[in-house]
Amino acid sequence: MEALDLIDRKIVAELMRDATLPVAQIGEKVGLSQTPCWKRIQRLQENGVLTSRVALADPAKLGFGLTIFVGIEAPDHSAEWREVFVRAVNAIPEIMEVYRMAGEMDYLLRIAVADMAAFDTLYKRLTDAVPIKNVTSHFAMERMKFTTAYPVDTRNR
Amino acid sequence: MEALDLIDRKIVAELMRDATLPVAQIGEKVGLSQTPCWKRIQRLQENGVLTSRVALADPAKLGFGLTIFVGIEAPDHSAEWREVFVRAVNAIPEIMEVYRMAGEMDYLLRIAVADMAAFDTLYKRLTDAVPIKNVTSHFAMERMKFTTAYPVDTRNR
């Protein structure tokens, strides 16, 4: 898989912003007509550049108004612990993001739940499933910005 | 706007997972035929439950392989500072998520950039635009989980 040219980047940028646009219109914006634009989109999907198309929803309106970031310190750095941990976070759908970190904090989780009671339940469930050395929870009061669109068109290549 | 019934929740769940499904198929899954299903989707969009449809992309393949979480402590809690801060984070597209937090850390940012050099540039740009009392950067080594689909179908109502 070679690097993306400018047109590919523009296409990706458009689709990350709004995936409802008809192919013809995207083509227009990037200076291509339907078919070649469509072929590029297919290729971008096959190459795994575009992974999926989803609807984004308002968490508050779905009853997921509480966001908590949880920092986790592992008791050891064995493959076994890691495996159990991966299994546990994948089994809990309220855990939206998981990052393995550099530094003291080993993992960082973003969790979305309805309220404190739901978080408490989840917290117990997680700590029951996996031995954890240290946990620090940080509560979000307000989501001020959220995007899934990487700024690909800002940069040249 | 009233609460969502079970069918609405199922529809939202499907669309958050995969927005390419034809309405007829979603209808089938939730036990509805085309038209009523379509009408519900329209209503969910009008109510702001479904906010948008986007393509998700692989950050690494777009040249955004480095994720950094940045904790920020504000020098004061004035409306003025807040305004300048909001303007600054909105002007920097590499800042993907911003949360106002409870506790010592006032704000938490998730930033996606190509490499350390790009982060350094961004860091200077941010700290030049806004006076900040304290900044702590946490570097992610690996993104182990990432989803935008809230687990709406797991819970009953």
Place this chain on the structure above:
DNA sequence: TGTGAAAAACACGGCTC
């Protein structure tokens, strides 16, 4: 790679129950 045009699938909206 790009063009054009045709086929298949789909979204959308009127009308009925």
Place this chain on the structure above:
DNA sequence: GAGCCGTGTTTTTCACA
């Protein structure tokens, strides 16, 4: 509310430059 069915778009495919 839900379902049936027609119409206009859009996606998808194919033949050709």
